[in-house]
Amino acid sequence: MSLTKPRKATRNTLAEREAPEAGGRERLIAAALKLAAEKRSLLALGVRELGRMAGLNPNTFYRHFKSLDELSLAIIDEFAQDLAPALRSIRHSGLPVETVPQRTVEYVFDYAKQYPEAFIVGVRELHGSSGRLQQAIRARIRQVAQELAEDILATQGPTGLSAAIVEELTEPIVEHVFHRTLDYLEDPKRRADLVLRTTHFIEALIAGALTLKAQKRWN
Amino acid sequence: MSLTKPRKATRNTLAEREAPEAGGRERLIAAALKLAAEKRSLLALGVRELGRMAGLNPNTFYRHFKSLDELSLAIIDEFAQDLAPALRSIRHSGLPVETVPQRTVEYVFDYAKQYPEAFIVGVRELHGSSGRLQQAIRARIRQVAQELAEDILATQGPTGLSAAIVEELTEPIVEHVFHRTLDYLEDPKRRADLVLRTTHFIEALIAGALTLKAQKRWN
DNA sequence: TCAAGATGTAGACAACTGTATACGAAGGTG
């Protein structure tokens, strides 16, 4: 009986990470998400703890990441690069504009349902104690918000809100949707209600900005 | 030279806690806030670490709290019971209604400036890994939101929004203001801008709700 | 005044941690 287990083909797909056949790197990421989601902050995890949960030797961690920081940033990158373009494509899909907010909220909720730990950990670290991770997640949020602002300005024509106002609105919107995913994950039965409320929130903010502008109470 | 230090009079005031003459309990709370604000989650602190920072023996912690959980809840209670009534009194002070949002935001920002660690830790734990603390902070937020909803409904008269709509709005508002305090603490120079944006946010949400209701797009 | 309770300290224990050093097995490339 050999002391080291046989190695298997490496899978990089998001979904295939939990498979016990996945490569060590993937198993460590899956373990980190699982542990951080149900216990403590990513950076507060222990490499031994991770190794244990991944079924690996503690030292194996250092074969793939030189620190917990590096592992965390890898996770953030992975999901952000997957989700951001998808959101943009919803708005470019030719759906009637008035249905776009709700469709977007529903898409994000579905995505969160698919990768619950990623969202739990993501929101946690957005407000967490590591400035490094906080900044990384914020940058992704800002990017999505920026793209949203561009699209709103493009579809709205020159009659509507100024760029300054729209850009002031979109970041709170993205942040709010992000936060609401946790309410959904916490109690999926509330889905319909949460989708409605979140959509209301978006519509009310935009409608309110238009109203205030028309009343010369803003800019 | 005695082995144990002389004890001093106990001060319970929020502000006097940092004084090196304060009682052990207050010193431990101050140490916990300081450490948690700049390092990791409250529950992830070590009792030895706390003792060190407070200048006390590790075991002294157990004289005052039976767990980190208990200490954390004590901190939350203390600040919530201090801040919530103050916010309500702003709205009952007879100020012109249109100035109340901005005044409230300014008051909260001032308060956050006075107890920065409390806000840093508060927002952290609101999204943290302890369901217990999360629930506690949420309950306080909901309470403030509920009181705000009552006051809006009272001053607005029967012509305005329904209770259901107002209650749907106030929780996101309180949450948003809570989050913005951290942006302010992070970069106090942005204060004027942040006060303006946060006020805009509140006004836009309410104006938007009114507009949507008038257009029959909501309820 | 003196006993009780609250508050603090000291020392010890086993458990766990990060990480350094060293070795083994598999895959790819010459």
Added chain:
DNA sequence: CACCTTCGTATACAGTTGTCTACATCTTGA
């Protein structure tokens, strides 16, 4: 084939942690 790189393992060490037991000192109030 031989060789290097990648991935994984085993062992070890020193430092830190939570918490138990035992003891010291201050404050209070009967």
